[in-house]
Amino acid sequence: MAITELLRDSGLTTASVNNYLSALKGVAKEAWMLKLMDVESLQHIRAVRNLRGSRLPRGRALLPEEVRQLFAVCDADRSSMGPRDAALLAVLLGCGLRRSEAVGLNLSDVVTHEWALRVLGKGNKERLAYMPAGTWRRLQVWIDQVRGEAPGPLFIRIRRFDSLTEERLTDQAVYHILQIRQRQAGIVKCAPHDLRRTFATAMLENGEDLITVKDAMGHASISTTQQYDRRGEARLRSAGSRLDLENGFGR
Numbered sequence: 001m002a003i004t005e006l007l008r009d010s011g012l013t014t015a016s017v018n019n020y021l022s023a024l025k026g027v028a029k030e031a032w033m034l035k036l037m038d039v040e041s042l043q044h045i046r047a048v049r050n051l052r053g054s055r056l057p058r059g060r061a062l063l064p065e066e067v068r069q070l071f072a073v074c075d076a077d078r079s080s081m082g083p084r085d086a087a088l089l090a091v092l093l094g095c096g097l098r099r100s101e102a103v104g105l106n107l108s109d110v111v112t113h114e115w116a117l118r119v120l121g122k123g124n125k126e127r128l129a130y131m132p133a134g135t136w137r138r139l140q141v142w143i144d145q146v147r148g149e150a151p152g153p154l155f156i157r158i159r160r161f162d163s164l165t166e167e168r169l170t171d172q173a174v175y176h177i178l179q180i181r182q183r184q185a186g187i188v189k190c191a192p193h194d195l196r197r198t199f200a201t202a203m204l205e206n207g208e209d210l211i212t213v214k215d216a217m218g219h220a221s222i223s224t225t226q227q228y229d230r231r232g233e234a235r236l237r238s239a240g241s242r243l244d245l246e247n248g249f250g251r
Contacts, residue, residue: 003021004017004021004048018050021048021050021051024048025045028041028042028046029042059194059197060188060190060197061194061200061201061202062195062198066188067093069186071089071138074181081158083145084142084156085177086138087141087155088177089181089195090134090135091105091131092199093135093195094131094132094135094199096129096200097119097129097196098218099171099192101119101121102155103169103170103171103173104168105155106151106152106154107147107150107151107152107154108151114130115131116131117131122220125218129216130216146164153166153167155168157173174192175191175192178191178192197228201228201230203216210222210226210229
């Protein structure tokens with residue numbers, strides 16, 4: 001079909017092309033239901049097959065030293081932003097939350113006796129995200145020493161002159177905070193989703209199975225979780241490094 005070739009030639013990824021085709025089929029169905037299209041034309045459009053293929057996943061997992069550097073610059077910040085940013089990054093890294101999930105948290109979502117967070121994810125699905133000791137400790141510092149026990153958003157805006165507000169952080173604010181901290185830490189640029197990717201990578205490298213990681217990340221499908229599994233790349237990298245080109249691949 002001409003539209004498929006046009007989309008393919010535009011440089012879009014396979015997934016993007018298939019999203020466009022899905023939208024086109026949806027529009028065609030609505031047109032048919034409104035009697036603006038005959039059934040034969042609808043069947044022709046519905047018969048168009050999705051493209052096959054894949055691309056290497058974007059983004060990266062942070063190295064352990066990069067994680068330590070991020071927390072070091074937060075710890076060196078003696079303003080209220082230091083503990084807040086440390087707790088925020090600890091929740092993203094230690095629980096694998098989406099940034100929208102993190103900023104959507106309220107103080108009442110902290111389940112103290114479980115060391116967990118009650119998270120509302122995609123599809124209005126609620127789950128418990130269990131915190132490692134380091135995340136729990138940094139969250140407690142933020143609440144006990146800075147934020148306080150007042151009801152409301154867990155992560156709040158802090159204005160100039162260290163003035164705490166009752167306003168919830170936004171998704172964009174999380175991106176901005178990470179940009180500032182990664183520049184201060186002198187690490188390679190990273191995005192909030194890279195922190196989620198770091199969580200998944202760490203769990204998989206620690207031997208957790210895909211089902212466990214899927215549930216921890218709040219994925220609806222295990223195929224989504226598989227996109228975070230880069231262990232095969234590590235094996236390929238190791239195998240390639242053992243090849244001895246100078247000696248004709250001999251040993």
